Amino acid sequence: MANVLAVTEQRDGALRKTSREVVWAARQLADAMGGTVDALVMAASGVDAAGAKLGEVGADRVLVAEDASFAKYSPDGYAGTVAGVAKAGGYGAVLVAATAAGKDLAPRIAARLDAPLASDVTGVGIEGGKVAATRPVYAGKAIQQLRVDAPLAVVSLRPNAFTPGSAAKAGAVSKATAVAASRVTVREVKAAEQGRLDVAEASVVVSGGRGLKGPEHFALIEGLAKALGGAVGASRAVVDAGWRPHAEQVGQTGKTVSPQLYVAVGISGAIQHLAGMRTAKVIVAINKDKDAPIFQVADYGIVGDLFEILPRLTEEIAKARAG
Amino acid sequence: MRIAVCIKRVPDTETRVRIAADGVAMDENGVKFIVGPYDEYAVEEALQRRDKAGGGEVVAIALGPDAAQETIRSALAMGADRGVLLKADRIPADALAVAKALAAELRDGGYDLVLFGKMAVDDYHHAVGPMTAELLGLPCVTAVSKLELEGGKGTAEREIEGGMEVVEFALPAVLTAEKGLNTPRYPALKGIMAAKKKPIEVKPAALGETRVAVTALGLPAERKAGRILGEGAEVVPELVRLLRTEAKVL
Numbered sequence: 425m426a427n428v429l430a431v432t433e434q435r436d437g438a439l440r441k442t443s444r445e446v447v448w449a450a451r452q453l454a455d456a457m458g459g460t461v462d463a464l465v466m467a468a469s470g471v472d473a474a475g476a477k478l479g480e481v482g483a484d485r486v487l488v489a490e491d492a493s494f495a496k497y498s499p500d501g502y503a504g505t506v507a508g509v510a511k512a513g514g515y516g517a518v519l520v521a522a523t524a525a526g527k528d529l530a531p532r533i534a535a536r537l538d539a540p541l542a543s544d545v546t547g548v549g550i551e552g553g554k555v556a557a558t559r560p561v562y563a564g565k566a567i568q569q570l571r572v573d574a575p576l577a578v579v580s581l582r583p584n585a586f587t588p589g590s591a592a593k594a595g596a597v598s599k600a601t602a603v604a605a606s607r608v609t610v611r612e613v614k615a616a617e618q619g620r621l622d623v624a625e626a627s628v629v630v631s632g633g634r635g636l637k638g639p640e641h642f643a644l645i646e647g648l649a650k651a652l653g654g655a656v657g658a659s660r661a662v663v664d665a666g667w668r669p670h671a672e673q674v675g676q677t678g679k680t681v682s683p684q685l686y687v688a689v690g691i692s693g694a695i696q697h698l699a700g701m702r703t704a705k706v707i708v709a710i711n712k713d714k715d716a717p718i719f720q721v722a723d724y725g726i727v728g729d730l731f732e733i734l735p736r737l738t739e740e741i742a743k744a745r746a747g
Numbered sequence: 748m749r750i751a752v753c754i755k756r757v758p759d760t761e762t763r764v765r766i767a768a769d770g771v772a773m774d775e776n777g778v779k780f781i782v783g784p785y786d787e788y789a790v791e792e793a794l795q796r797r798d799k800a801g802g803g804e805v806v807a808i809a810l811g812p813d814a815a816q817e818t819i820r821s822a823l824a825m826g827a828d829r830g831v832l833l834k835a836d837r838i839p840a841d842a843l844a845v846a847k848a849l850a851a852e853l854r855d856g857g858y859d860l861v862l863f864g865k866m867a868v869d870d871y872h873h874a875v876g877p878m879t880a881e882l883l884g885l886p887c888v889t890a891v892s893k894l895e896l897e898g899g900k901g902t903a904e905r906e907i908e909g910g911m912e913v914v915e916f917a918l919p920a921v922l923t924a925e926k927g928l929n930t931p932r933y934p935a936l937k938g939i940m941a942a943k944k945k946p947i948e949v950k951p952a953a954l955g956e957t958r959v960a961v962t963a964l965g966l967p968a969e970r971k972a973g974r975i976l977g978e979g980a981e982v983v984p985e986l987v988r989l990l991r992t993e994a995k996v997l
């Protein structure tokens with residue numbers, strides 16, 4: 425019997441959506457191991473841990489570690505705190521979301537606990553008493569199955585890959601020991617433009633490529649993204665040309681996205697681009713070249729000039745969503 | 748300034764993956780290998796920092812099979828001074844085992860800076876850099892896209908969802924490189940020639956036990972074949988109708 429520690433994440437005192445995914449996945453794993461789930465919240469103070477209702481998604485206990493330095497992400501402080509809690513608790517697995525912070529934190533925890541890491545997994549379970557995981561490799565061109573041959577595994581979970589259900593557990597809140605440390609200090613967080621959605625988190629992404637001909641024409645992409653309530657993405661060609669920021673790049677050396685709807689406009693569909701978006705639920709492509717590889721993965725394609733098609737599409741979408 | 752750069756031999760990003768007969772690895776027949784694209788940012792940064800400091804040494808370290816000497820040669824051609832190959836027949840799926848072997852090599856190296864790529868484009872762990880830093884007890888910032896170093900102190904920027912974190916640290920430190928940090932140079936012919944004469948030390952990797960076993964490798968489920976609805980703006984209403992009634996995403 426082993427328990428599972430679910431590491432949650434807060435930003436500005438509010439728990440992030442991935443926290444529920446992590447607690448839910450921990451619940452499934454704990455049930456398979458016959459153990460319990462502890463959810464760990466690290467914050468400066470003021471996170472309403474009880475209000476976060478982590479019991480609803482399967483936490484038996486909610487451990488709260490508070491320190492003033494936890495207002496922002498604290499790599500060493502968080503890692504030390506998780507390692508301390510994990511060492512005390514008889515856990516078989518520590519789960520973290522593979523967000524920007526989680527990707528930084530999970531390897532640190534693994535090293536401190538001398539526990540192997542399975543990172544960015546899309547599935548996790550128990551096989552023959554050991555933690556087993558499924559994860560995309562080679563930019564999603566292949567799927568790997570892993571088994572961790574150790575009594576404790578650290579696992580980071582790909583955001584959006586786990587859908588929380590309900591599991592009414594107590595979620596009783598208690599205190600845990602915070603370890604403050606500051607070998608590196610996050611001095612400030614520069615917020616991106618207000619209200620801008622991140623491509624990796626958005627449920628709709630509209631991406632533009634070299635077919636747009638120039639940065640000034642991205643207003644067309646922004647218009648469609650707005651009509652759909654989505655985020656703007658870009659191909660590497662336009663990021664390299666300096667038309668769009670790297671934060672928007674989708675693909676093997678950019679972000680991997682799994683939105684409900686992905687619209688590729690003036691993008692040829694190079695293998696490195698496909699690697700980042702092929703797991704989208706629905707793909708729409710607009711390209712003037714009927715042989716562009718993007719059409720091979722598009723559920724719906726329109727062949728033609730984007731400068732004629734986009735204004736019409738934005739208008740029709742706006743109408744459809746209003747009506 | 749003494750700088751170590753850890754680089755990994757990875758399949759070219761153009762590679763179409765085929766599964767090997769053992770069912771757990773990629774079939775490497777006919778596959779071209781390259782220096783990890785993020786590792787190139789790390790190498791470039793190391794070269795620029797060395798030159799800005801007016802001297803020092805850049806050491807390129809790779810853990811992998813004999814063929815990883817080619818990977819090291821690429822870094823030497825860009826301008827690194829010497830190479831170390833930590834030899835292992837296979838690069839294990841256990842990132843912590845790799846980090847332990849790299850840490851053993853780096854520990855007494857007297858480096859001011861140890862650079863990694865943000866991630867390897869084959870296994871996507873995002874892990875070996877920060878793990879190595881923890882094992883060495885050094886400060887570490889991951890996915891750095893902007894860096895300032897001044898008098899033994901550094902400020903780095905890293906992207907997070909919806910913004911940038913500005914992070915402060917002191918040297919010696921471990922950093923992992925993100926795109927945007929710099930523009931890696933192409934090795935000039937002169938560099939390629941010079942690289943042939945630069946030393947590469949080869950020794951066995953201190954891997955220890957590896958505790959992550961790959962039990963299967965498979966191809967992802969194919970998407971169903973694409974459908975072209977038609978040509979031109981006239982097709983837009985049909986597309987919107989399908990998005991609404993068939994795909995149900997509006």
Ligand SMILES: Cc1cc2nc3c(=O)[nH]c(=O)nc-3n(C[C@H](O)[C@H](O)[C@H](O)COP(=O)(O)OP(=O)(O)OC[C@H]3O[C@@H](n4cnc5c(N)ncnc54)[C@H](O)[C@@H]3O)c2cc1C
Nearest residue numbers: 633634635659660661675676677678690691692697712730
């Ligand atoms: C190591 C490495 C990593 C890479 N990583 C990435 C990555 O992460 N993401 C990524 O995207 N790429 C990546 N690439 C680059 C990739 O190989 C392609 O070069 C890139 O994706 C092409 O961008 P594009 O589709 O915008 O441009 P192009 O390939 O030039 O395509 C432009 C498309 O626009 C269409 N078009 C032109 N005019 C119009 C019009 N008026 N109306 C409609 N359509 C029009 C054309 O038919 C064409 O298909 C990587 C490459 C390498 C080597």
Ligand SMILES: Nc1ncnc2c1ncn2[C@@H]1O[C@H](COP(=O)(O)O)[C@@H](O)[C@H]1O
Nearest residue numbers: 753754810863864866867872873874875
């Ligand atoms: N076998 C290796 N040899 C040298 N460096 C490596 C090796 N594996 C990973 N790295 C380094 O660690 C970074 C992150 O790799 P990963 O954690 O596997 O995604 C890479 O970009 C390299 O800089």
